[in-house]
Amino acid sequence: MTMKKKKSIFLVVVLAVLLAACLTVDALLPGYHIAVTVIKKATVYALVAVSMNLLNGFTGLFSLGQAGFMLLGAYAYGVLTIPVAKRASVYQYFDGGSIQFSLPESCAGILGDAVGPTVGMLAALLVGGVLAALMAYLIGLPVLRLKSDYLAIATLGFAEILRAFFQWNALGPITNGSNLLKSYPTFTHATPYVLLSGGMIAIIVLLINSTYGRAFKAIRDDEVAAEAMGINLARHKRLAFVISSFFAGIGGGMMAMYMGTIAAAPFKSAMTYEILLIVVIGGIGSITGSILASFLYIFSSEWLLRGLDSGTFLGISAPSLFKNGFRMAAFSVIIMAIVLFFRKGIMGDRELPDLLDRRGRKHKKEAAEK
Amino acid sequence: MGEGLPYIINGISVGGQYALIAIGYTLVYGILRLINFAHGDVFMVAGLVMVYATSALPLYLALPLVLIATVLLGFVIERVAYKPLRSAPRMSLMISAIGVSYLIQNLAFYITGGIPQPVTRPIPWISDNVMVFGQSTKRVTLLTPVLTILLVLALVYLINHTKIGMAMRAAAKDFETAQLMGIRINAVISMTFVIGSFLAAVGSILYFTNYPSVAITSGGMPGLKAFVAAVFGGIGSIPGAVVGAFIIGLCEELIKGAGYTTFSDAFTFALLIVVLCVKPTGLFGEKVTDKV
Amino acid sequence: MSDNILKVENATMQFGGVVAVDNLNLEINEGEIVALIGPNGAGKTTAFNVVTGVYQPTNGAVWFQGNKIIENYPQGKMKKLYKGQHGGEYTRALAPTPDKVTKLGMARTFQNIRLWKSQTVFDNVLIAKHCRATSNVLSATFRLNRKEEAQQRQSVEQLLETVGLADVKNELATSLPYGKQRRLEIARALAAEPQLLLLDEPAAGMNPQETDELTAFIADIRNKFHLTVFLIEHHMNLVMHISDRIYVLDFGKLIAEGTPAEIQNNKRVIDAYLGVAEDA
Numbered sequence: 030m031t032m033k034k035k036k037s038i039f040l041v042v043v044l045a046v047l048l049a050a051c052l053t054v055d056a057l058l059p060g061y062h063i064a065v066t067v068i069k070k071a072t073v074y075a076l077v078a079v080s081m082n083l084l085n086g087f088t089g090l091f092s093l094g095q096a097g098f099m100l101l102g103a104y105a106y107g108v109l110t111i112p113v114a115k116r117a118s119v120y121q122y123f124d125g126g127s128i129q130f131s132l133p134e135s136c137a138g139i140l141g142d143a144v145g146p147t148v149g150m151l152a153a154l155l156v157g158g159v160l161a162a163l164m165a166y167l168i169g170l171p172v173l174r175l176k177s178d179y180l181a182i183a184t185l186g187f188a189e190i191l192r193a194f195f196q197w198n199a200l201g202p203i204t205n206g207s208n209l210l211k212s213y214p215t216f217t218h219a220t221p222y223v224l225l226s227g228g229m230i231a232i233i234v235l236l237i238n239s240t241y242g243r244a245f246k247a248i249r250d251d252e253v254a255a256e257a258m259g260i261n262l263a264r265h266k267r268l269a270f271v272i273s274s275f276f277a278g279i280g281g282g283m284m285a286m287y288m289g290t291i292a293a294a295p296f297k298s299a300m301t302y303e304i305l306l307i308v309v310i311g312g313i314g315s316i317t318g319s320i321l322a323s324f325l326y327i328f329s330s331e332w333l334l335r336g337l338d339s340g341t342f343l344g345i346s347a348p349s350l351f352k353n354g355f356r357m358a359a360f361s362v363i364i365m366a367i368v369l370f371f372r373k374g375i376m377g378d379r380e381l382p383d384l385l386d387r388r389g390r391k392h393k394k395e396a397a398e399k
Numbered sequence: 400m401g402e403g404l405p406y407i408i409n410g411i412s413v414g415g416q417y418a419l420i421a422i423g424y425t426l427v428y429g430i431l432r433l434i435n436f437a438h439g440d441v442f443m444v445a446g447l448v449m450v451y452a453t454s455a456l457p458l459y460l461a462l463p464l465v466l467i468a469t470v471l472l473g474f475v476i477e478r479v480a481y482k483p484l485r486s487a488p489r490m491s492l493m494i495s496a497i498g499v500s501y502l503i504q505n506l507a508f509y510i511t512g513g514i515p516q517p518v519t520r521p522i523p524w525i526s527d528n529v530m531v532f533g534q535s536t537k538r539v540t541l542l543t544p545v546l547t548i549l550l551v552l553a554l555v556y557l558i559n560h561t562k563i564g565m566a567m568r569a570a571a572k573d574f575e576t577a578q579l580m581g582i583r584i585n586a587v588i589s590m591t592f593v594i595g596s597f598l599a600a601v602g603s604i605l606y607f608t609n610y611p612s613v614a615i616t617s618g619g620m621p622g623l624k625a626f627v628a629a630v631f632g633g634i635g636s637i638p639g640a641v642v643g644a645f646i647i648g649l650c651e652e653l654i655k656g657a658g659y660t661t662f663s664d665a666f667t668f669a670l671l672i673v674v675l676c677v678k679p680t681g682l683f684g685e686k687v688t689d690k691v
Numbered sequence: 692m693s694d695n696i697l698k699v700e701n702a703t704m705q706f707g708g709v710v711a712v713d714n715l716n717l718e719i720n721e722g723e724i725v726a727l728i729g730p731n732g733a734g735k736t737t738a739f740n741v742v743t744g745v746y747q748p749t750n751g752a753v754w755f756q757g758n759k760i761i762e763n764y765p766q767g768k769m770k771k772l773y774k775g776q777h778g779g780e781y782t783r784a785l786a787p788t789p790d791k792v793t794k795l796g797m798a799r800t801f802q803n804i805r806l807w808k809s810q811t812v813f814d815n816v817l818i819a820k821h822c823r824a825t826s827n828v829l830s831a832t833f834r835l836n837r838k839e840e841a842q843q844r845q846s847v848e849q850l851l852e853t854v855g856l857a858d859v860k861n862e863l864a865t866s867l868p869y870g871k872q873r874r875l876e877i878a879r880a881l882a883a884e885p886q887l888l889l890l891d892e893p894a895a896g897m898n899p900q901e902t903d904e905l906t907a908f909i910a911d912i913r914n915k916f917h918l919t920v921f922l923i924e925h926h927m928n929l930v931m932h933i934s935d936r937i938y939v940l941d942f943g944k945l946i947a948e949g950t951p952a953e954i955q956n957n958k959r960v961i962d963a964y965l966g967v968a969e970d971a
Contacts, residue, residue, distance in 0.1 A: 091490055171676040177489060178434050182626065183675050186668030189623075193665035232832065239831040240817075240824050240840065243810075247818045250807035257743065257801075259793035259822025259883050268828055298619065299504075302497050309494055314809075354509035361502035368498045369483055372491055378809065 036382035043381060044227075051223045060217040067324075067331050068219040072226040073283045075323035078307045079230050079316055080276035085305070086314040086378075087237055088269040089249030091181045093301045094168070097188025098274040100296035101164055102157030102281025104195060107210035107291040108203060109153040115212040120205055127202035132156075133214055150214055154225075154282040161278025164191070165271045173266045185298055195293040210291040222283065229276055234316055236272065245269050306364050311374050318376030325375075330360060405536065406656035407649065412540040412609075414648025415547035419602030420625035421632070421640035422554065423473075423595025429571040429635035430591055433492050437476055437499035439622015440507075441596055445469040445603035446613040447507060450516045458522060466600045473596025474589055482585065507615040515614035518607050526608055539608045544645075546605070550598060551641050558637070563590055571635060620664060624651075627671040633684025642682060695754075696721045696887055696919045697742070697797075702751030704737050704943075711737040713943035715751070719887070724913060724920040726930045728954075729940035730964060735923045736802055738940070739891055742921075743799050744792040747784065755795055756886070761785055794822055798885035800876040802892045802923075806864040812875055813860040816847045819882035847882060853915060854878045854908075870901040874908065881916060888912075890922040894929050906932050931955065939963065 054064055077095060084090050109132045111119055120126035132153045137145030172183045198206045216222060236242050244265050247255040256262050285291045307326050311318030334356045367374065420442055427435045448468045452461035480499045484492050527538050558564035566587045569577040578584045606621065607613050625640075628647045632639025647670065651663045674681060697719040704712040712734040719725045727735050740746045742753055744761060753761035762785040793799075798819075807815050820843045826836035834840075851857045854874055859867060864875060873893055880888055893909070894902045906929045913920050924930045930937065931951040939947040939954060941963040947954060954960055 085490075091493065171672065175675055175679070178432070178493060179630075179675055179679065181493065182434060182623075182630070183672050185623070186627070186671050190665040190668050193661050197661050235834065236828070236832040239828075239834075240821050240826065240836070240843075241828050241831050243814060243818045244821045246810065247807050247821075250809055251805050253745075254801065254805040254807065255818075256789045257745075257793060257799055257805075258819040258879065259790045259798075260818075261788070261790045263788075272828070298623075299501075299616070302501055305494065305497060306501065309498075313490075352509070353512055354505065357505040358502075358509040361498070361505045365480065365495075365498045365502050368491070368495050369480065372487065 055218045065219045071324040071327035072222045075320040076226040077280035078319040080273045084273040088245040092184040094184030094188045096296045096300040097191040098161040098277035099281030101161045102278030103285035105157035106282035106285045110213040123201040157282040158275040158278040162275035165274030169270045215286040312376035314378035315376035317381040406652040410649035410652030412543040414645035415543040416602045416606040417625045418641045418644035419598040421628040421644045425629040425640040426591045436496040439618035440503040442599045443618025445600040446607040469600035470596045473592040477592040515612035633681030636683040639683035698754040700752045705749040723935045726934040726937045733940040734943040744789040747786040796886040798880035798883040799889035816882045819879045887919045894926045
């Protein structure tokens with residue numbers, strides 16, 4: 030029991046330090062500073078990676094539909110939050126669009142200007158999550174019966190179909206067709222991202238450690254045994270899929286906030302692959318791993334390794350070698366090395382508090398080697 | 400009919416190109432039970448090599464170079480990225496395939512600088528325009544289905560009447576038993592990738608002759624569609640992949656013809672999902688049962 | 692109404708051309724230990740899979756505690772048989788998934804151990820309690836089910852104590868020695884609170900001493916948990932010791948039933964196991 034207490038204290042301390050660090054960054058640096066950008070983007074990726082891990086790592090469902098659900102969340106956020114006054118210019122090809130209200134403004138009207146807009150923005154994120162969850166429910170009905178790789182390709186296909194719909198001109202009055210959505214409100218500081226994403230991840234962690242989370246893990250470990258022990262496979266798989274998509278939808282909304290403009294084009298399978306690779310780097314089945322990997326990945330690609338693309342890296346100047354694209358090429362070599370030689374990723378299936386627990390580590394290691 | 404004709408001709412042609420890619424998927428899936436996500440990128444690389452090679456070398460050197468380079472790439476991918484994972488869970492293998500796809504795309508981005516490489520009449524004769532039923536079309540459109548059928552016939556002969564073909568069939572039927580029976584499984588798998596890549600290279604030459612440029616993401620969509628074709632026809636079955644590819648190519652072009660270009664890709668995936676849910680074994684696939 | 696807890700009626704299971712179970716009829720009474728034996732490939736595990744809902748029988752029905760839980764009498768070849776018994780009325784196939792069968796009060800173990808490999812001993816048993824939980828996903832996530840969770844944990848502790856695995860509860864399931872893994876599988880099945888326990892070759896791969904321990908263990912839990920036990924087994928020592936009655940399958944067909952003493956002297960059973968000489 031004392032070990033458990035020690036672990037909780039450790040966890041609280043680490044989280045507090047991280048939050049303090051983030052607040053300091055916000056206080057000292059302007060919103061456009063690269064550190065703030067990295068934190069924002071990494072937190073969004075962390076949330077989406079964790080939501081994918083819930084499905085792929087904890088329930089054993091190999092789904093590649095994440096980008097599609099993010100797309101839904103992103104559009105829901107954009108469509109619901111663009112200020113009414115700006116709709117005419119955003120939807121210039123569609124007569125100002127068919128939706129003539131904005132959640133932050135409506136909420137401001139009810140709750141006042143201090144909290145109203147923020148509440149509206151959060152409500153829009155929530156709507157995105159709910160839409161993604163609903164879509165997941167519908168898609169899940171036929172698709173979740175499929176086995177591993179067929180499930181992967183079918184979810185991938187659904188994501189592509191969704192993308193086609195969002196680019197369809199007939200839906201233009203809502204989605205703006207193939208044009209950008211822009212001018213919607215965003216958070217300038219990094220802390221709101223961290224709090225929001227952290228809160229969502231905390232809920233996922235609570236779920237994973239609940240009786241349902243244990244059932245998910247049982248399905249992952251042995252589906253036949255899980256079913257024989259009274260776990261309704263269809264229901265639990267659907268639950269995991271819907272919940273994962275809900276958080277992917279929220280992550281998509283936050284992605285929209287981070288990017289400042291929304292188009293359907295970036296939400297293609299390449300984005301899902303990128304998130305999957307982050308999950309793999311962190312360790313399939315470790316929430317801590319997914320978060321760490323997101324930060325490492327975004328930090329390296331956005332900041333640390335920038336020099337690889339622009340001529341100078343670590344003081345070495347070689348413009349002919351370090352030209353545009355070298356960074357990602359080097360990066361993907363590292364990823365392949367992890368995929369092939371360090372299959373357990375950074376964390377394996379351990380979590381942050383487990384780092385205190387040497388015994389636990391040893392045991393898990395032995396088990397993994399078997 | 401006059402309006403639909405060019406779309407039908409195009410559809411058959413695109414279908415032939417998909418068929419050549421789809422065979423690579425279906426052969427590999429048949430043996431390794433792996434969706435080789437990198438196959439579409441191999442196809443893209445073949446296109447890039449063609450662009451570079453035809454602009455620097457005479458045709459009789461350039462074309463063999465494209466084929467050899469692509470085959471080599473397929474072989475190396477299997478040896479480096481899939482062979483070490485033979486005993487790993489299938490999910491690891493699939494992740495590795497996605498990683499390879501990511502790697503190839505990023506390398507291609509680095510080499511091309513991210514700029515789509517223009518295709519300028521790489522092979523003069525087949526890029527010429529000809530008249531068919533009063534419609535103007537490139538000669539390659541007519542050549543593709545013929546070449547596809549010939550190559551498929553050659554492949555079917557190889558699989559049914561040669562020793563390596565027999566080994567491939569055995570490995571597809573039961574991987575482990577085939578290994579125990581003394582079949583050199585690694586050689587068989589390499590052969591599968593070599594054949595798949597070779598056909599993808601031919602498909603690539605034909606495909607990109609019809610397109611203005613090769614971009615690093617050019618392989619993704621045709622790759623996925625060819626995979627859908629393989630599933631549609633019944634994964635593991637070569638005639639299935641070919642028939643599936645022709646059907647998908649035709650449907651896609653007809654949808655474009657009807658003015659729903661946005662949905663031509665979506666249609667393919669909708670078809671995939673319907674097939675998976677209604678008849679997961681596809682048109683010609685064999686039923687596999689799990690044992691408890 | 693008889694006091695049988697499980698009744699299998701005309702169960703036939705056909706895979707393509709292979710008839711794995713052929714018109715099986717059996718009844719198990721409350722509180723009994725009944726064994727199903729037969730040579731390899733006789734269809735014993737298939738029979739288990741039919742009873743527990745893994746396979747939908749090609750034909751036949753299963754009754755549990757007086758209720759029909761599985762039924763499939765399709766048209767065609769089997770029509771006559773059904774008509775003869777029930778006057779020609781047809782019902783839709785009743786084919787619950789295994790989890791529903793388990794919830795009704797039937798839990799099983801597997802021939803080749805199927806524990807959840809990444810979970811501890813404690814969690815393996817606790818997960819089996821999931822099917823008895825009343826919380827929904829929201830109340831469970833936000834910890835509104837503390838009371839139920841605590842109760843479940845406590846009963847798992849007790850169960851582990853009873854089966855003698857309390858000292859290894861924090862070990863990974865797969866790190867246990869083989870005999871204990873078998874025992875854990877039984878404990879896991881018990882956690883699902885069954886009235887009928889189905890054991891698929893519980894002594895497979897055990898040495899004589901472990902087998903003896905297991906025999907005592909099964910008798911013990913039967914009394915403690917007021918169970919009915921239905922088991923498949925090859926260890927004749929165990930079977931003859933423990934069973935109240937025995938059914939014998941050969942090539943999917945029931946060839947004998949009776950008490951251990953009767954079975955031991957049954958000529959057909961001996962022939963099935965030893966084979967019949969050509970000239971006999």
